[in-house]
Amino acid sequence: METRSESQDSASQQAISQIDFDKAGGVVPAIAQDYQSGRLLMVAYMNREAFEETLRTGHACYFSRSRNRLWRKGEESGNYQTVHEIRIDCDADTVLLAVEQHGDRAACHEGFESCFFRALRDGAWQTVDTRRVDPSKYGPGYGHQPKSAS
């Protein structure tokens, strides 16, 4: 995806205004998919500001609902994402990013390529992927806390 020039800003503003941020209280789900393999990497959220920053920089920027602030993916870990394409769904309330995952190529804060590393097998959620990196290398405060701790 090309980053936006000044002259493209007004067109982009019109496209942004078509995104239905209101339906879910100011954010839309943002799905990141590997631009080459099609692997579903993660689902996060974007508010308008995060979407605008993503357009401007070409790097995925989400909105962290738990931290209530912009989340520049990879800011702590180096696992940033460059955005190759952005799509929107029929209802304009979900966006789909085709991304290139950098750093340790782990989109998940638990060190897996994808947050969807568990599949239902024989009635139980089983880890079926291999962890790519031990996320403790990013420091003790890395990632969001498990729900049981919040």
Added chain:
Amino acid sequence: METRSESQDSASQQAISQIDFDKAGGVVPAIAQDYQSGRLLMVAYMNREAFEETLRTGHACYFSRSRNRLWRKGEESGNYQTVHEIRIDCDADTVLLAVEQHGDRAACHEGFESCFFRALRDGAWQTVDTRRVDPSKYGPGYGHQPKSAS
């Protein structure tokens, strides 16, 4: 995906209890991805009952928030989905279905293979896919109404 037998039910109930339906008021986002191509087809929602029915039947059943009832995908159009695999994300608040799309192979109520048929090009959302079917063939009341009419 094998459908569940009676003897597998208690194991499944445990797996279901691990899904965080509470975070979003009783539903989780459910992402349907083509089981072969990896194409992202649609994003809908499931409540516990929809998830259980999906497990039991092997056919994707969602929960329609606008209609406030179970939505057996394809019940009107014949565009049903058989589920080959179910994954869950690290936070257990989003599920990913690997599905086989049947009928006219149009997951989108607008007649496209995927709801994500528009991409951002030159600052505007442009339709970049080809419509597979005219959804008016399913009857005048087919699909949800556009937001402007609600």
